Amino acid sequence: MGELGLNKIFGALLATALGMMALIELPKVIFGDSAAHHGDDHGEVHSLSEKMCAQFHYCVEIAEAASAGAVEDVFDLGAALAIADLSRGERLFAGQCATCHTITPGGANGTGPNLHNTVGASKAHIAGFNYSAAMNAAEGEWSYENLDAWLKAPASYVRGTSMSFAGVKRDQDRANVIAYLAANTENAPAFPEPRPAAEEAPADGEAVPADTAAEPGEGETEATDIELPPAEGEIAPAEEVEPT
Numbered sequence: 001m002g003e004l005g006l007n008k009i010f011g012a013l014l015a016t017a018l019g020m021m022a023l024i025e026l027p028k029v030i031f032g033d034s035a036a037h038h039g040d041d042h043g044e045v046h047s048l049s050e051k052m053c054a055q056f057h058y059c060v061e062i063a064e065a066a067s068a069g070a071v072e073d074v075f076d077l078g079a080a081l082a083i084a085d086l087s088r089g090e091r092l093f094a095g096q097c098a099t100c101h102t103i104t105p106g107g108a109n110g111t112g113p114n115l116h117n118t119v120g121a122s123k124a125h126i127a128g129f130n131y132s133a134a135m136n137a138a139e140g141e142w143s144y145e146n147l148d149a150w151l152k153a154p155a156s157y158v159r160g161t162s163m164s165f166a167g168v169k170r171d172q173d174r175a176n177v178i179a180y181l182a183a184n185t186e187n188a189p190a191f192p193e194p195r196p197a198a199e200e201a202p203a204d205g206e207a208v209p210a211d212t213a214a215e216p217g218e219g220e221t222e223a224t225d226i227e228l229p230p231a232e233g234e235i236a237p238a239e240e241v242e243p244t
Contacts, residue, residue, distance in 0.1 A: 075171045077175065080171060080172055080175035081144065081175050081178065084172075084175045088173075089176035089179050089183075090180050092176060096168070100112035109129050116184055118147075119182045120141055124138065134161050134162075135158055135162075147178050148174055148175075151174045152169070154167060
């Protein structure tokens with residue numbers, strides 16, 4: 001191969017290299033330097049975001065913070081007892097309690113004690129019944145609130161109790177059963193009062209009633225009929241003089 005052939009090959013390689021360099025630099029010329037790095041930067045930010053979620057659990061914490069803001073409804077036992085359904089309470093007692101308990105006056109004890117005259121009585125009050133050691137050690141009376149806590153989860157309310165009952169989970173069902181127990185208690189205590197409704201603050205733009213308007217603060221003066229001295233340049237009105 002002669003010198004002319006080598007020059008042609010070298011020229012072709014040089015042209016190819018120059019063409020490739022031109023293709024690399026072309027986006028910079030047209031769009032500027034930021035275009036060439038935009039894709040890489042975006043990918044880096046995305047990967048950092050995923051890395052922070054995986055390592056520091058920011059994503060989980062944000063979701064938990066949002067759910068923690070929800071306010072849980074508080075069970076109003078007084079309101080539930082006020083609308084209690086005695087017939088449903090009787091059916092619930094027959095279906096879930098009567099296997100172990102009687103409720104008739106002077107009824108015999110079964111696996112559990114007779115429950116007549118239970119509301120307001122002291123815990124473990126049936127003489128001669130073989131209560132568990134945990135129930136014998138329990139203090140206080142069977143108030144409406146205590147009965148509600150007991151019926152909801154007996155094993156949690158009196159730890160160590162021998163009563164193998166999971167509890168009544170629905171709030172209104174517990175109120176129905178408690179009302180039925182009260183109906184079978186002579187001189188049962190009055191039901192607790194429902195919680196008072198929260199007073200609503202006036203909405204933005206609403207006028208405050210006149211009788212609830214705020215009193216003047218420290219340093220302020222109530223609006224009264226006070227005559228001010230005339231401004232400079234004005235003539236004070238003549239005082240009326242009674243005839244003598």
